[in-house]
Amino acid sequence: MTTPLLRALAAGRGLTIGAAVDAAALRDDARYRALLAREFNGVTPENALKFAPLRPRRDRFDFAEAEAIVAFAAAHGMRVRGHALAWHRALPDWLTAGGFGREELTAILREHIATVVGHFRGRVTAWDVVNEGLPVAHDPARAASVWLRGIGPAYLDLAFRWAHAADPGARLFYNDDGAEGGGAKAAAIDALVRGLLARGVPLHGVGLQGHVGLATAPDPGALAATLRGFAALGLATELTEVDVRLQGGNGTPEERLTAQAGVYRDLGLAACAAPRRAGLTVWGVTDRHSWIPGHTGRPDAPLLFDAGYAPKPAYAALREALRG
Numbered sequence: 001m002t003t004p005l006l007r008a009l010a011a012g013r014g015l016t017i018g019a020a021v022d023a024a025a026l027r028d029d030a031r032y033r034a035l036l037a038r039e040f041n042g043v044t045p046e047n048a049l050k051f052a053p054l055r056p057r058r059d060r061f062d063f064a065e066a067e068a069i070v071a072f073a074a075a076h077g078m079r080v081r082g083h084a085l086a087w088h089r090a091l092p093d094w095l096t097a098g099g100f101g102r103e104e105l106t107a108i109l110r111e112h113i114a115t116v117v118g119h120f121r122g123r124v125t126a127w128d129v130v131n132e133g134l135p136v137a138h139d140p141a142r143a144a145s146v147w148l149r150g151i152g153p154a155y156l157d158l159a160f161r162w163a164h165a166a167d168p169g170a171r172l173f174y175n176d177d178g179a180e181g182g183g184a185k186a187a188a189i190d191a192l193v194r195g196l197l198a199r200g201v202p203l204h205g206v207g208l209q210g211h212v213g214l215a216t217a218p219d220p221g222a223l224a225a226t227l228r229g230f231a232a233l234g235l236a237t238e239l240t241e242v243d244v245r246l247q248g249g250n251g252t253p254e255e256r257l258t259a260q261a262g263v264y265r266d267l268g269l270a271a272c273a274a275p276r277r278a279g280l281t282v283w284g285v286t287d288r289h290s291w292i293p294g295h296t297g298r299p300d301a302p303l304l305f306d307a308g309y310a311p312k313p314a315y316a317a318l319r320e321a322l323r324g
């Protein structure tokens with residue numbers, strides 16, 4: 001019997017195993033398309049559903065790249081996570097340099113969310129409505145968010161309410177990083193989502209991005225406790241942008257790949273054990289398509305498949321975690 005693929009094992013557990021999809025690779029690379037369709041039952045457009053790609057001008061929406069990804073997902077029985085409606089990054093110059101006041105920014109964000117979520121109603125089943133909405137010391141751009149500075153903290157409530165109005169069937173997530181192992185960030189997200197829920201905001205889940213490294217992988221017990229904490233609020237939990245950097249790790253390349261496999265195993269087990277689990281998405285299909293080398297300026301191999309599209313020890317480890 002052939003070993004079942006990731007998506008078959010995930011489906012058997014009621015889980016989605018997704019991948020962030022690069023629109024150009026999907027368009028141009030047959031091997032990419034084949035690997036994506038074979039192994040994953042979910043997709044997140046890596047960039048095509050962000051504000052700037054969708055809105056080159058205030059009076060124009062460009063859905064072409066997102067439509068291609070959504071169509072591919074539909075053709076291959078894959079769930080689509082929309083990412084991200086309100087974020088401080090990937091914003092077009094006409095917006096950030098527009099000098100808009102509170103009322104106009106509110107109207108712009110409302111129009112954006114209503115149009116985009118409405119356009120994909122029933123086809124994008126989950127949305128990262130707000131991404132990285134909490135100020136953090138290491139990224140001052142978050143506190144300088146045009147939405148937070150221009151509209152005020154109320155933009156979070158409004159964004160969720162507008163998304164729900166545009167597609168009542170979509171599951172709406174708050175998505176953020178740095179909280180996988182608990183601690184101050186997890187506590188800050190907990191306080192934020194409790195406030196949203198207390199005000200009757202339609203919030204259905206928390207996305208923990210899962211951008212980790214060999215040196216920063218969360219303690220499995222702490223991750224399990226973090227997921228349980230949000231589930232206790234009635235929220236679904238997902239690992240939404242998983243990659244495991246090798247840089248910063250010790251040992252030979254083989255030893256680091258083995259250590260990376262251990263982290264993927266732990267993350268997979270956590271996703272399977274999460275009380276209100278929904279899924280785990282890796283942030284790219286192969287190492288060739290990862291954002292990390294460009295971000296850090298150093299080579300890395302953070303994903304499940306190598307630059308030659310071959311499965312790595314991390315793939316086998318995640319598959320074993322899903323087999324239980």
Ligand code: G3I
Nearest residue numbers: 046047050083084089090131177209211241283290291295
């Ligand atoms: O498509 C344009 C291309 O036309 C242009 O020639 C080129 C050079 O300017 O830029 C291309 O757009 C780039 C895009 O990726 C597609 O490659 C943007 O400049 C670049 O900023 C963008 O980076 C993405 C980044 O988010 C910012 O949006 C990364 O691919 C993506 O992996 C990264 O993902 C984020 C999540 O959305 C949120 N969580 C953190 C995560 C990592 O930063």
